[in-house]
Amino acid sequence: MSTLPPGLAELMGKPVNDIDTPALVIDLDAMKRNLARMAEFAKKHNIRWRPHAKLHKSVALAKMQIKAGAVGVCVQKTAEAEVMVAGGVYNVYISNEVIAPAKLARVALLAQKVAAHGGQLAIAADSPEGVIRLAQAMNEARAGNGVGTVIDVFVEIDVGQGRCGVEPGSAAVTLALEIRKHPALRFAGLQAYHGKAQHLRSVQDRRDAIAKAVDAVVHTRQLIETQGVVPGLVTGAGTGSFVLEAASGVYGELQAGSFMFMDADYALNERDPAQLQFEHALFVKTQVISTHSGHAVCDAGHKSHAIDSGMPLVHAFDAESELEYFNGGDEHGILRPAAGSKRVPGLGRMLWLIPGHCDPTVNLHDVMIGVTGGLRSGTVQRIYRVDARGAMT
Amino acid sequence: MSTLPPGLAELMGKPVNDIDTPALVIDLDAMKRNLARMAEFAKKHNIRWRPHAKLHKSVALAKMQIKAGAVGVCVQKTAEAEVMVAGGVYNVYISNEVIAPAKLARVALLAQKVAAHGGQLAIAADSPEGVIRLAQAMNEARAGNGVGTVIDVFVEIDVGQGRCGVEPGSAAVTLALEIRKHPALRFAGLQAYHGKAQHLRSVQDRRDAIAKAVDAVVHTRQLIETQGVVPGLVTGAGTGSFVLEAASGVYGELQAGSFMFMDADYALNERDPAQLQFEHALFVKTQVISTHSGHAVCDAGHKSHAIDSGMPLVHAFDAESELEYFNGGDEHGILRPAAGSKRVPGLGRMLWLIPGHCDPTVNLHDVMIGVTGGLRSGTVQRIYRVDARGAMT
Numbered sequence: 001m002s003t004l005p006p007g008l009a010e011l012m013g014k015p016v017n018d019i020d021t022p023a024l025v026i027d028l029d030a031m032k033r034n035l036a037r038m039a040e041f042a043k044k045h046n047i048r049w050r051p052h053a054k055l056h057k058s059v060a061l062a063k064m065q066i067k068a069g070a071v072g073v074c075v076q077k078t079a080e081a082e083v084m085v086a087g088g089v090y091n092v093y094i095s096n097e098v099i100a101p102a103k104l105a106r107v108a109l110l111a112q113k114v115a116a117h118g119g120q121l122a123i124a125a126d127s128p129e130g131v132i133r134l135a136q137a138m139n140e141a142r143a144g145n146g147v148g149t150v151i152d153v154f155v156e157i158d159v160g161q162g163r164c165g166v167e168p169g170s171a172a173v174t175l176a177l178e179i180r181k182h183p184a185l186r187f188a189g190l191q192a193y194h195g196k197a198q199h200l201r202s203v204q205d206r207r208d209a210i211a212k213a214v215d216a217v218v219h220t221r222q223l224i225e226t227q228g229v230v231p232g233l234v235t236g237a238g239t240g241s242f243v244l245e246a247a248s249g250v251y252g253e254l255q256a257g258s259f260m261f262m263d264a265d266y267a268l269n270e271r272d273p274a275q276l277q278f279e280h281a282l283f284v285k286t287q288v289i290s291t292h293s294g295h296a297v298c299d300a301g302h303k304s305h306a307i308d309s310g311m312p313l314v315h316a317f318d319a320e321s322e323l324e325y326f327n328g329g330d331e332h333g334i335l336r337p338a339a340g341s342k343r344v345p346g347l348g349r350m351l352w353l354i355p356g357h358c359d360p361t362v363n364l365h366d367v368m369i370g371v372t373g374g375l376r377s378g379t380v381q382r383i384y385r386v387d388a389r390g391a392m393t
Numbered sequence: 394m395s396t397l398p399p400g401l402a403e404l405m406g407k408p409v410n411d412i413d414t415p416a417l418v419i420d421l422d423a424m425k426r427n428l429a430r431m432a433e434f435a436k437k438h439n440i441r442w443r444p445h446a447k448l449h450k451s452v453a454l455a456k457m458q459i460k461a462g463a464v465g466v467c468v469q470k471t472a473e474a475e476v477m478v479a480g481g482v483y484n485v486y487i488s489n490e491v492i493a494p495a496k497l498a499r500v501a502l503l504a505q506k507v508a509a510h511g512g513q514l515a516i517a518a519d520s521p522e523g524v525i526r527l528a529q530a531m532n533e534a535r536a537g538n539g540v541g542t543v544i545d546v547f548v549e550i551d552v553g554q555g556r557c558g559v560e561p562g563s564a565a566v567t568l569a570l571e572i573r574k575h576p577a578l579r580f581a582g583l584q585a586y587h588g589k590a591q592h593l594r595s596v597q598d599r600r601d602a603i604a605k606a607v608d609a610v611v612h613t614r615q616l617i618e619t620q621g622v623v624p625g626l627v628t629g630a631g632t633g634s635f636v637l638e639a640a641s642g643v644y645g646e647l648q649a650g651s652f653m654f655m656d657a658d659y660a661l662n663e664r665d666p667a668q669l670q671f672e673h674a675l676f677v678k679t680q681v682i683s684t685h686s687g688h689a690v691c692d693a694g695h696k697s698h699a700i701d702s703g704m705p706l707v708h709a710f711d712a713e714s715e716l717e718y719f720n721g722g723d724e725h726g727i728l729r730p731a732a733g734s735k736r737v738p739g740l741g742r743m744l745w746l747i748p749g750h751c752d753p754t755v756n757l758h759d760v761m762i763g764v765t766g767g768l769r770s771g772t773v774q775r776i777y778r779v780d781a782r783g784a785m786t
Contacts (some may be wrong), residue, residue: 020495020786054723076724096724097682097690099741102413126683129740163721164683164690195722289490290519290557297490297557303756304785308695308720327701328556329588330447330753331469331489347522348492360723363696364756366783389783390759392697393413 005366008383016371016378021287021350022300024365026261028372028381030281034259037276039068042254045246050074050093050235052257055359057388058368059087061260066091072119074255078103078110079391081121085110087387090119093235095191095255097126097156097164103393104133108141111151122152124191126166131178131185138184152188153179154235157220159213161195168216173223180229189232192217193255198240199265199309203272210244217250240266243275261358265309282361282368283315283375284353286333288345296335296345300353303330306360312353317376321345325353363389398759401776409764409771414680414743415693417758419654421765421774423674427652430669432461435647438639443467443486443628445650448752450781451761452480454653459484465512467648471496471503472784474514478503480780483512486628488584488648490519490549490557496786497530504544505534515545517584519559524571524578531577545581546572547628550613552606554588561609566616573622582625585610586648591633592658592702596665603637610643633659636668654751658702675754675761676708676768677746679726681738689728689737691744696723698746699753705746710769714738718746756782 011018019025042049053062053073062073062084072091075081081092092114098104111121125131131153142148155175158165166172172190179187197209213236221231235253237245239262245251258266261282271277286300305312307327314323314335322338323345335351337343345351352375355361362368366389370382404411412418435442446455446466455466455477465484468474474485485507491497504514518524524546535541548568551558559565565583572580590602606629614624628646630638632655638644651659654675664670679693698705700720707716707728715731716738728744730736738744745768748754755761759782763775 020493022785099682099692100413100680127740130682162688163725163727287493289492289523295555299492302699302701303753306695308700308723330701330756332556334556347520360696363723364783365785390757392415392758 004383004385008367011369011380011383014380016375016380019285019369019380021285022304023285024362024368025283025285025375026368026370026384027281027283027375028370029374030279031260034262034278034281035065035068037278038256038259041246041276042069047246047251048233048253050253050255051260052095052255053084053388054080055257055260055362057362057386057391058384059084059089059387060384062087062089074257075388077391077393078106079393080388081110082106083388083391085113090114090117092119093122095124095154095193095235097124097130099130099133101133101137104137105140107134107151108137111138111149112141112145112147115149120152122154122188124154124156125175125179126156126164128175128178131175131182135182135185138182142184148184150184150186153185154188154191155179156191157216159192159194159216159236160197160209161193163195165191168220169223172220173227176224176229177227187229187232190217190220190234191236192234192251193236193238194241195238198238199269201268201270203270206241206272207244210241214245214248214250221250239278240269258358263309263358264313264354264356267313280354282355282358284312284355284361286351286353288335288347288349288351291344291347294336294344297328298333298335298351299331300333301329301331302327304364305353305355306357306364308360309357312355315352315354315375323351362386365389397776397778401760404762404773404776407773409768409773410743412678412762412773414678415697416678417755417761418676418678418768419761419763419777420674420676420768421763422767423672424653427655427671427674428458428461430671431649431652434669435462440639440644441626441646443646443648444653445488445648446477446781447473448650448653448755449761450755450779450784451777452477452482452780453777455480455482467650468781470784470786471499472786473781474503475499476781476784478506483507483510485512486515488517488547488586488628490517490523492523492526494526494530497527498533500527500544501530501534504531504542505538505540508542513545515547515581517547517549518568518572519549519557521568521571524568524575528575528578531575535577541577543577543579546578547581547584548572549584550609552585552587552609552629553590553602554586556588558584561613562616565613566620569617569622570620580622580625583610583613583627584629585627585644586629586631587634588631591631592662594662596663599634599665600637603634603641607638607641607643614643632671633662651751656702656751657706657747657749660706673747675748675751677705677748677754679744679746681728681740681742681744684737684740687729687737690721691726691728692724693726693746694722694724695720697757698748699750699757701753702750705748708745708747708768716744755779758782
């Protein structure tokens with residue numbers, strides 16, 4: 001986890017120009033401004049903040065977030081949780097369903113491990129079968145080594161994403177009661193993340209979506225309370241909407257993570273004056289390897305950046321050099337001058353792409369190269385390993 | 394390169410059921426049938442065959458192909474070539490433009506290394522500047538350690554892809570003559586790969602596209618010969634069209650690689666009776682983690698399989714269990730019963746996805762788990778490391 005791939009350590013302190021392409025580069029100045037803005041927001045609104053580490057997949061960045069005030073991190077996979085815990089992050093929430101007995105055995109051992117460090121493991125569930133299997137795994141771990149631990153379990157409700165999660169209302173209550181039957185499980189509250197709302201383009205649509213999510217949460221909490229059960233924490237909210245969840249008074253924890261790097265896709269949302277603004281801080285450095293009369297070809301294709309949320313934007317240092325990126329396959333990007341510009345960039349010209357979606361882009365790389373002093377004349381200050389790259393199970 | 398990630402070695406000899414999800418699995422029986430079919434074709438048509446290793450990124454599979462009759466492998470990146478050479482594959486063709494001086498220095502050292510093992514390195518070029526930089530790097534390597542080597546250089550012509558490559562005709566001749574000025578470079582022929590033709594849906598469109606490519610190649614070769622230059626080898630052709638290039642009489646080397654695994658995308662092409670048929674041999678094993686009235690959610694999203702060429706197909710063992718896959722984000726897939734089927738698969742149900750595009754799917758994984766005896770009752774026979782995963786520069 002701590003050693004760098006060969007050749008990379010030599011980059012430390014070198015000018016940004018020395019970074020060969022394609023490479024994933026963090027503008028550390030921009031990232032730290034983003035982090036400070038989020039930390040200040042959470043502090044001012046007195047709300048817990050547990051950023052999603054599926055963005056950066058890095059133990060060092062998780063620790064930087066915790067130092068800035070985060071209570072821990074969220075992850076989506078057992079294997080990601082293992083990487084975080086191995087690196088010394090002991091408050092980890094697997095905000096996803098885990099069903100496979102082999103994985104649940106690993107989850108139970110992780111719960112013991114973080115408890116030994118004074119931390120806490122949490123997980124989401126959306127089925128009685130999932131809860132029962134989790135309890136079995138916790139009991140088996142206890143029987144195996146005599147260590148008794150309690151894992152926090154959030155009931156996931158579907159607040160509009162249409163993916164995982166039970167329907168808000170009575171199904172969630174049933175699940176909360178099932179969790180409370182098992183001494184090794186603690187009902188911790190509701191997972192109510194509205195992923196789709198993050199990328200609704202209009203402000204009004206995003207506000208409507210989160211208002212509906214809040215209604216569903218409030219209704220479900222009331223039903224849980226009528227059973228005499230403490231409804232616990234409500235956790236959710238992403239970079240595109242968290243100001244709305246925070247203002248609801250019912251969400252107690254924000255999971256927003258993307259604000260650190262800012263996907264190009266978020267730039268396409270209509271700007272909500274109520275929402276915090278963040279800067280793009282993650283770039284794929286690339287260079288032109290082939291030029292033609294109407295287009296140039298660069299050495300970064302979709303093996304270097306994820307295209308599930310659209311093509312990357314080309315960062316333009318001035319209006320005359322604006323370029324549009326077209327898919328050129330795994331290893332190539334096609335660049336054409338944008339409207340108002342005519343220049344095809346020359347052979348060897350360095351360009352900076354803003355990925356459409358940062359999480360899966362990071363997953364394609366072994367390291368992120370941290371630069372201070374800007375993309376043109378900065379220097380390499382730190383290299384971050386993508387510790388949980390490829391952590392799938 | 395030889396050690397496996399923890400926990401994987403224990404899978405050897407185990408039933409396919411023991412493979413946790415998501416995981417990349419090769420049906421070795423199908424893959425070996427595909428390989429035998431291709432090897433037989435090349436032998437029968439007496440044509441060189443240098444499969445693209447950007448498919449599998451595995452030294453062991455490259456060696457298996459060479460054992461079956463391939464003359465070596467193609468790669469797209471210097472870093473991929475380094476991995477192949479380090480693993481003992483000494484006939485490597487970087488079928489792409491390399492411009493960065495730092496990379497060209499590595500290329501020159503690789504050329505020396507393979508020569509020391511009796512092998513040969515080759516590279517493509519599409520600009521005089523690229524050729525001059527390559528010659529400089531070769532000369533500097535010779536000056537540095539006194540070892541003189543010659544690298545093969547193919548002139549890339551654009552036969553319809555609209556990406557890299559000079560226009561067929563005089564520009565290619567100019568480049569061939571430029572290459573011949575440099576003693577460390579040998580003009581080896583033409584790179585004439587038509588990537589777009591592979592995925593044209595109609596048989597007639599594919600035939601027309603390759604006919605045009607062949608015309609461009611013939612014309613360019615004639616111009617080269619009028620300069621008294623031996624026109625060398627013509628290399629190109631992918632899995633969707635190679636029978637056509639082989640029949641042209643002008644292509645001397647086939648680069649088809651995908652036939653080993655077969656992308657789901659190729660299944661959408663109208664079947665050409667003249668084209669060889671191959672079986673899907675690469676799968677993402679996944680399982681259902683959440684169920685709902687109209688859909689189920691599995692644990693394989695686009696972090697497990699590339700979606701640049703569309704969503705994966707769900708392998709159906711029988712018509713009643715046919716499912717359609719919808720994008721559920723990085724870590725989730727949404728499954729809905731296909732027309733004619735009504736069953737939503739249950740919690741924990743194992744499913745097999747056929748990736749839309751195998752090359753970038755392989756790049757997401759550290760290993761490929763090789764199974765014999767079928768996906769239902771087979772056993773794990775071999776685990777292949779994705780040696781060149783993330784080899785980007």
